Amino acid sequence: MGSTITEKILARAGRLERVGAGENHPFRPDYMIAYDYPGYTDVMFRQMKEEFGIDRVREPERYVLFIDHMTTRNNEREKEMHDVTRDWARLNGVAVHEGAGIGHQVAAELGYAAPGRFLVHFDGHVSGLGAFGALGWGVRKDLLEAWVSGAVHLDVPASTRFHLEGGFADGVDNRDLLHHIIAEHGADACAHQVMEYVGPGAESMSIDRRQGLCAMAMFTGAVSAIFNPDDLSLEYSRSVQREELEPVWSDPDAVYTATHEVDLSALSPQVVLPGSAKSRNTKPVGDLVGTTLQHAYIGSCASGRIEEIRAAAEILEGRRVADGVTFNVVPTSKRIYDQAASEGLLDVLKAAGANVAEASCDFCVGYASPLSPGDNAISTGVLNISGRMGSTDANIYMGSAYTVAASALRGVVTDPREVMA
Numbered sequence: 001m002g003s004t005i006t007e008k009i010l011a012r013a014g015r016l017e018r019v020g021a022g023e024n025h026p027f028r029p030d031y032m033i034a035y036d037y038p039g040y041t042d043v044m045f046r047q048m049k050e051e052f053g054i055d056r057v058r059e060p061e062r063y064v065l066f067i068d069h070m071t072t073r074n075n076e077r078e079k080e081m082h083d084v085t086r087d088w089a090r091l092n093g094v095a096v097h098e099g100a101g102i103g104h105q106v107a108a109e110l111g112y113a114a115p116g117r118f119l120v121h122f123d124g125h126v127s128g129l130g131a132f133g134a135l136g137w138g139v140r141k142d143l144l145e146a147w148v149s150g151a152v153h154l155d156v157p158a159s160t161r162f163h164l165e166g167g168f169a170d171g172v173d174n175r176d177l178l179h180h181i182i183a184e185h186g187a188d189a190c191a192h193q194v195m196e197y198v199g200p201g202a203e204s205m206s207i208d209r210r211q212g213l214c215a216m217a218m219f220t221g222a223v224s225a226i227f228n229p230d231d232l233s234l235e236y237s238r239s240v241q242r243e244e245l246e247p248v249w250s251d252p253d254a255v256y257t258a259t260h261e262v263d264l265s266a267l268s269p270q271v272v273l274p275g276s277a278k279s280r281n282t283k284p285v286g287d288l289v290g291t292t293l294q295h296a297y298i299g300s301c302a303s304g305r306i307e308e309i310r311a312a313a314e315i316l317e318g319r320r321v322a323d324g325v326t327f328n329v330v331p332t333s334k335r336i337y338d339q340a341a342s343e344g345l346l347d348v349l350k351a352a353g354a355n356v357a358e359a360s361c362d363f364c365v366g367y368a369s370p371l372s373p374g375d376n377a378i379s380t381g382v383l384n385i386s387g388r389m390g391s392t393d394a395n396i397y398m399g400s401a402y403t404v405a406a407s408a409l410r411g412v413v414t415d416p417r418e419v420m421a
Helices: 005-013 041-050 076-092 103-109 124-132 140-149 174-185 207-215 231-240 306-316 334-342 345-351 401-410
Strands: 024-027 031-035 063-067 095-098 118-121 135-138 152-155 158-165 193-198 224-227 258-263 270-272 282-284 295-298 326-329 376-379 395-398
Touching: 005 024, 005 118, 005 135, 005 193, 005 224, 031 041, 031 103, 031 140, 041 076, 041 140, 063 076, 063 103, 076 095, 103 124, 103 207, 103 231, 118 124, 118 140, 124 135, 124 207, 124 224, 124 231, 135 224, 140 152, 174 207, 174 258, 174 270, 174 282, 193 207, 207 224, 207 231, 207 306, 295 306, 295 401, 306 334, 306 345, 306 401, 334 345, 376 401
Parallel strands: 031 063, 031 118, 063 095, 118 135, 158 193, 158 258, 193 224, 295 326, 295 376, 376 395
Antiparallel strands: 024 152, 270 282, 270 395
């Protein structure tokens, strides 16, 4: 009996010959990642010192910190929070990346997400690093164990395989696929499992779309998602590698909990209703066409990459955002921002009336440009629970970058295919 890519990655991290689903072992992450946020990293830093007597971490090269939240107001509160992170990192010799963009994206750009590597974070959207054949796992309640001991006890997850055929039609992308999976199979379809994407449709998918797809794995109950390395992802990984690559692949006779077939060419634009992405709360865009909007947003760790910015610019070129709509476009990293600027995409979006901001998580969490009571927004963010982007009396719909841009153009939920002729 063979092993899945996830089992192989964890076996190496546990220094074991092989592991199987359901087993519990201590695993040594290659990198332990966090972003600073009140109540998270500051608390961990204090606990490590006061409860465990750790003044210096033993292997600082395995710890990585990002400053990507609370970066837009430039006030004293932000400075104080970030100073705690900067000071701890300086004291411990730990890398802290600031001003480069959202950490889940920058981790890929800096080569941390190498194929075959195991990375942990308290934020589950680190699963987006599965696009490169790495296992990114959000271990919120157990991250302190990893930071203190260098290892974390975890149950080895089973895997569900999604065999993808075909290619996306115009106006359809990875977000529509993800929401189709949830609508079709339910929000607990992959509970405590890893979603493994395979097949010709998976191989034809761009890196951007793979990242966006993997980043939303938690909304099926999964702990992560992953693609087996291929020429496309290996080429990217080699261009940014920090160390020798050690890719692994699933065996042909690996065991899966289930296998689902998806024809990408049969998918259509989907919209998630306000409340939660983690439910059968999704409708075809046609069911919601005409819903009035005041806000639109493209960005977050699961979006805002160059392909999505190109999609928005394609829809908006020579046109104007509807009156009364605030449209925020936030590239996921400085590198992506600069690329979009060099391609002229940001000029197109600004001319159309969009607000273009530098990379930050602040729009997704409602810290920047918060929604007011009664507002309706459509977003490529990662959550649409009450209060996520501002007022608890606002409504957040979610869709692809195509759907968001088309809806910003018309001021109502719009099928992007109607404006892409």
